[in-house]
Amino acid sequence: MADPKDVSVLLRALNGERVDPPPIWIMRQAGRYLPEYRELRGRAKSFLDFCYSPALATEAVLQPLRRFPLDAAILFSDILVIPDALGQKVWFVEGEGPRLEPLIGQERWVFGDTEKAIQRLSPVYEAMQRIRGQIAKDVALIGFAGGPWTVATYMLQGRGGDKDDARRTAYLRPSEIDALLSLLVETTARHVAAQVKAGADCVQIFESWAEGLPLALFERLILKPTAALVSRLRALGVTAPIIGFPRGAGAHMGRYARETGITALGVDTQTPAAFAREQAPANMPLQGNLDPQLVVAGGEVLEQGVRHVLDVFRNGPHIFNLGHGITPDATPENVSALVRIVKGAA
């Protein structure tokens, strides 16, 4: 049996235990708000090259752990490595975000197969192995992927922004959309399973674009594919806890929590803890949900905000996190203060 000291508090919380103080990690904890990350990023030509370099990706993951006593490390990668591995052209415009050759406008959608995509993604699994070898046993290692619909919207529209075009395509080309989602479910399941095999203790599904969908589309584009993904992961022998993060799901959040098979629910900035607790199955671990802008603002409002989050999630298993990714204009000093407050709150 493992030494209890070696079991990450994150995994205990994911197992349904109320841990005090709660485990903490931060979405995008490795990233542009850290000067050492910006320096490191300059060593690769493109962002995708960076993601596919096991050495650089590993170093990026370790950087925030050197600064802050976080309870988890998360793989450094991007949700769009999947379309890239499936043969769609993907690139990143500095300061603007990802761009893809949009499927909308193409008469036929042609993709590579899952097997080859997983081979292409082997540097990701190599990074995961390296990270596992370099972090303490009590730091949990998180793998991740995008939710099928979120990845599909990027593939369809070629960029972020409003999702009108993707939604319209779901109405106009239903069988092609269903086929795309099936491909993404299978490829994502294999990708996540490979991450777990390479050392991930748990995984997060980022459904960053769960917002704006009428119920019928939420069922078809989010609930069904996510349930299929979770069940495929279990069929592949993955027993690791799965955190689902349906950002912007609003009134649909409860159904996501109850019907997809996820282990824990990521709560976005705008959703009150009480609502999430009431909508989720009893004792489901909840993760979140400090406003990332408080980590930019700092000072007393940050401190009040952190204490408020600790307080409102206190009535069940909780993993402290932001309600969305940390922004590049946040400061390491504010992150340091935030972690100190959480750790001192027992």
Next chain:
Amino acid sequence: MADPKDVSVLLRALNGERVDPPPIWIMRQAGRYLPEYRELRGRAKSFLDFCYSPALATEAVLQPLRRFPLDAAILFSDILVIPDALGQKVWFVEGEGPRLEPLIGQERWVFGDTEKAIQRLSPVYEAMQRIRGQIAKDVALIGFAGGPWTVATYMLQGRGGDKDDARRTAYLRPSEIDALLSLLVETTARHVAAQVKAGADCVQIFESWAEGLPLALFERLILKPTAALVSRLRALGVTAPIIGFPRGAGAHMGRYARETGITALGVDTQTPAAFAREQAPANMPLQGNLDPQLVVAGGEVLEQGVRHVLDVFRNGPHIFNLGHGITPDATPENVSALVRIVKGAA
């Protein structure tokens, strides 16, 4: 007593009556999806000039009524006439949207006063009077304004897009934000009261940016100013029904419906009717919420979508509408089909 024929079905629904078929109007029903609007728009140099021309604004309002048997007309104007009238520089970039000289970055915020703003807005009230004189008695006339926070975010950021900067400013400059919201509450109340005096039967408050706010900010930036606006309107003698449309409010929607004093609740595209009904006070009229993309898609999915909306809102007073504004790429033919289905659904 008014001839019952002359009482708009919209006003009956706003009075809590379940009308079958439900009254229908469409957010942005006068606008770019109509070729005759695009022609008319060319007659003014700028979009604001267009809004401030009683003749052009009136004609724009009448255009959709000539095509479709809609139950309401809505003033043609913009929520940003208020910052314009308060002295902030406002302009519109064709195909992109509004731009303002952003308050963020300015050390001191200086505005004109409410009295002068209302004088400056007199062409709007003149348009309202003209419209009233030219529409049938059984067509309700709707006035409108933006919610204080939605207008404030434009004023702060100078444009649409994510609201991170506005939210951060709410943390960092709280007393200035509160002063700005107070000014907007008073000016908006006077603006709406003047519209009602000029002939509006009811009004809608567009809180288009109710999304993304943690509960504490939702209380401070949306609930409190909206409640103040409604109560100021009542103090000014306005008895007209008030439709509140808190787009993206998600889990906060119930509190908006229950705590602001609004008469009816506009339901956005993603919120299920059952959730809205359960969260709103008993028998509150609900308005919405067809996906605007269905009016682009057309055909069978449009028909199914319309019938679904009619069906799920059937258990209480309902006003048929979209869940967000109609988009420029919708077609008049699809609007025609939509109205026909609604009208034939009794």
